[in-house]
Amino acid sequence: MRFCTLSSCSYANCVVVQDQHTCILIDCGLRKRDTRPYLAAAGLSPGDVDAIILTHRHIDHVYGLNYFLKEKNVPIYSTIRVLHELNQSMHFTAPPRLNILSECSGQRIGTLGVIPFRLSHDVETIGFIIHGDGERLGFITDTGFVPESCLNAFRDLDYLYIESNHDLDMYKRSAKPGYVIRRNLGLTGHLSNEQCGRALQAMRRQNYKLVVLGHLSEEDNEPRLALDCAMKNLPQGTPLASAPSREPGLWSDNLIQLIKEKSPPE
Template identity: 60%
Template sequence: MKFCSLSSCSYANSVVIQSRNTCILIDCGIRKRNLKPYLEQIGLSLGDIDAVLVTHCHSDHTYGLRHLLKLKNLPVCSTVNVLKQVNSCCTFYEQPDFYALHYNSEKKLGDIVVTPYRLSHDVATVGYIITGDGERLGFITDTGFVPENCFKSFKQLDYLYIESNHDPEMYKTSAKPWHVIKRNLGPTGHLSNEQCGQALQTMDLSGCKLVMLAHLSEDDNEPQKAMQNARQYLPPEMALASAPARTPGLWSDRIIKP
């Protein structure tokens, strides 16, 4: 199994996960004009996508979903609460094929198994453990803190995709309104670099091959800051990367074995 970030920032988020026989998209915040070109850059087409997982309804994760579903009818999967909010927020051309997942319960999509976990954001939001080809990926973004259930369940991972959204010090000179800063720093906001580091320190990452930092703020963070912070909590042999903001990154297997 391998994965690749198509876009990761406060503007648009989407990740492709591919196993031997199945290809799924986590979120589709990508604009209409970028979706096909981004997939082509990593050697895929719309025809390769088998399903969409959604983490939550915010537009940076769902903006391109209605366009994607107009081009190809795909199952859209998440928990009931998330799907209800997505259905309310997105103006779909036709009613999507929604498939409800249950917290902490496995669901098979082709030869990939997905398990959703409750996160702490200002709307219903889930993280995932995704298993395929005998490997496990932990996926955690858009949460004000990492809940205890994730620390208990996110074990024996081969890969971890985790939010490292902002540097609190940079907020001191931020142009953002105070209510936005307060929200992002709060328990239903986003993980800071320091919170990400604490999570890496607490998680059992023995055997993990790659940690990818995600959802970095373009205004209130820098990849170098996030990477330097995370590096101190990881063994030197573990690969560490930062997902590019508005362009596809490398497939995970190329990062581990360049």
Template identity: 30%
Template sequence: MKFCPLFSGSSGNSIFVGTENTKILIDAGVAGKNIEAELRAIGEEPSSIDGIFVTHEHSDHIKSVGVMSRKHNIPIYANELTWEAMLPKIGKVKEENIKLLDTRYTAIKDIEIENFRISHDAVDPRGYLFNTKKGKAAIATDLGCFSDEIKDILNSVDVLLLESNHDVEMLKFGPYPYVLKRRILSEVGHLSNEACGNAILELIKSGRKRIYLGHLSKTNNYPQLAYETVSSILKENNVNIGEDVYLSMANRSNHSEVVNL
């Protein structure tokens, strides 16, 4: 299994996961030409993508979903409510490329995909877990809270992109209007650096994992702060980084480190 965040941040998101036989994108929230360039940079051709799985309908996740589908004839997978919300924003899509996720599990060739509910202010947002013979990978961003259900789902993964969106103090004293601050801090908002660190403490109880910290706010966070905050929480709880857990930052404007399981 090959896993790589191509873009991760408040300004746009797209993640690649694949095997020798199957190639999948999760979201396409930046310009299509940029996604194509980063795919090629990690040795993948855009025309080889077997499907785009959409987490939710916000623009930083769907900006070029329609473009990529039309240009490369790629099926788009999303639940019914998300489809209804995003259709007016993505342009015309071939009927055969509209794939409704009406069950929890689906499969494309040798990858089984599980979708699970997340807490965010979208119509029906989802995270995804990808299961192959070589291992499991998951995407869990845009989380208002880290629930027991999500913890149970993610306990079994080998590699994970987990949200570390904001520093609470930066957000509280930053330029955002009060209503937006309340939304981000709510249970349908985003996971803070501290909440991310505490979530990782729970996840590594089930075994060693490779975790990317991602979906950072451009205004209320920066990579070094996110990494240091999470690292401090782990070290305070006697977790050895590099042994008990491998931490990486997911880049905002280009592909991150590629993981091969």
């Protein structure tokens, strides 16, 4: 199994996950002008995508749904609460093929298994464990804290994609309105670098193949700050990277190889 971020920031979020037989998008926030080029950068087209799974209804995660469904009418998966909020907030040009994921129980999407976990955001939001080819990916973004259920379940993973949204010191100088800052720092906001680090420590995973930090704020964080904080809370030598904000990243297998090549010899 491998994964690739197509965009990871408050502008647009979309991640591709695939095994040997199934290709899914986690969220579909890309603009129309970006969808085909960003997929092409990953060696894909809309025709290669088998399904979309949604974390929540915020616009940076669902903006491109209508356009993508015109390209290929793939099924959309999420929990009943997320799909209900999506239907209330979004006008679909054609009836979508909605499929319900049961919380904390497994379901197959093609050859990939998906287990959703409820998170803590200001709208109904979920994270996932996705498994395929004998490997497991944990996915957590858009949450004010990491629930105990995730901390426990995410201790047995090969890959982790986790939010590291903002740096607390940079937030003290933020140009964002006060109500936005209070929301983002609250229990239904976003994970700070420090919260991400504490979650990594609590998961106590010793042999990740790769950890990727996602959903970094473009105004109130810097990749080096997020990476430094995460590195302090991971076992030495853990492959670690931050997702690019408005452009496709490398596939996870290529990223792991690049990190190994850049690592100094022991």
